[in-house]
Amino acid sequence: MTQEVIQISTVGLDTLWVLLAAFLVFFMQAGFGMVEAGFIRAKNTCNILTKNFLDFCMASIGFFMFGYAIMFGDGNVFMGLKGWFLAGAESGARVPLYAFWLFQAAFCGAAATIVAGGMAERMKFQAYLIYSFIISALIYPIVGHWIWGGGWLAALNFADFAGSTVVHTVGGTAALIGTILLKPRLAKYGPDGKPNVIAGHSIPLASLGVFILWFGWFGFNPGSSLSVGDGSLIALVAINTNLAAAAGGISAMIMVWKMFGKPDLSMAMNGALAGLVAITAPCAFVDPWAAIVIGSIGGVIVILGVVLLDKLQIDDPVGAVPVHGMNGFWGTIAIGLFGKESLGLAHNGLFYGGGFKQLGIQLLGVSSVIIFIVISMSIVFKLINVTIGLRVSREEELKGLDIGEHGMEAYGGFQIFTTE
């Protein structure tokens, strides 16, 4: 009798924890919205927020209809094939199916929404709606199945605790392909190839967004334990998450200060996000000191990434590719360096005498995911481009997508001074 009561209350406690984390991850959607809105011009703000809002709606429905079945249903090593519309679906953890589903659906929404920022200020709304349904119902779940749903990478002991690869590399790589196919915003690069500043319209909104994301990450990473246990795992994950973000913010600020002479807030904030993305995969497998190192390197990567993209004339308005793509990659391979067998990893990382075994698995896994996303998203975006078109007209881009796509402004009654 007592045994049974303990059992029920443990499941109850775990369910409460997973649902609480799901709610936090859902709130990250607001964070993404604010960051992206703040980093773009006022005339496109209504458009980006509509995209952020609708992609979560699309992700929820897409993940209910097909996504969950592909990601967690029984099938082969490539994809799951059972549990369409959750009919006959089973939970992937000890918590009830619906709690597990909600947590996973919130993750799916996060992967989808990353792309909005990279393709901001010029992508057609209709094209975005179609893209967001396809990535949530099909592309993201396939990668998810490989790693979390018992697919071929899971069988190889590839480790990704909370989704540096599954969520962030997927979103970041899709954003990279999208922004390359869309081409830069008008006047972003001069005829001599030099980048011009297209300043974001609200640093306060962007800052609020970064704080919300940081807050939401306490659900994203610790929640991925999917159980409370004795509390030690979620405590480790929580402290690692926080330390990496802080270290990323500091290292990015120092970098940008040294390189450009001023501590640029927007870059420091990108650095904190980079630290968060980088620690997402290794957060359960490393010690706190390693989290600081991983986060600091993330902050450096994000600055170099932004500069590199501008050199290559790839226009990524909010830094989605350096933050999510490059740091998703870095976080994933960091497991192979700093990971510890004693914390539940299959093999010790390179710095703990485990050699290149885990590192090799990590590299193979994240590279396969990148290749898969490059191919699949190129096809998706090209198909959208030839059917309804990816990019708005030049005139609409100059007027702003708020009026062009939605017929309403983000700041009615305000005078917005448009100079470029």
Next chain:
Amino acid sequence: MKLIVALIQPHKLPDVKKALYDAEVYKMTVTNALGSGQQKGYTETYRGVLQEVNLLKKLRLEIAVNEEFVEPTIEAIVKGAQTGKIGDGKIFVLDLGECIRIRTGERGQEAIG
């Protein structure tokens, strides 16, 4: 000396600036303006309700020039701002009585520079 005042579509500013730079006119003042002309506005929707917007957003360019620059400046503005559709704007050319550069106290043609 003339003062050229032009009212243009906000989204044509990059093109106008480029045309002016090509004509070697680098000095200008730009302000936000609201106005209506022949077009009599457009409609927006807000929460399902149609809204007539009759004062449209325009930009007001002011450029003070010496005589020899009047025609090139006008041509450049027309070239940059013209779409052929209603709402392209207007250019006014006014006589300019005096011009003083505050930094040096120079007056007249030199002050316009």
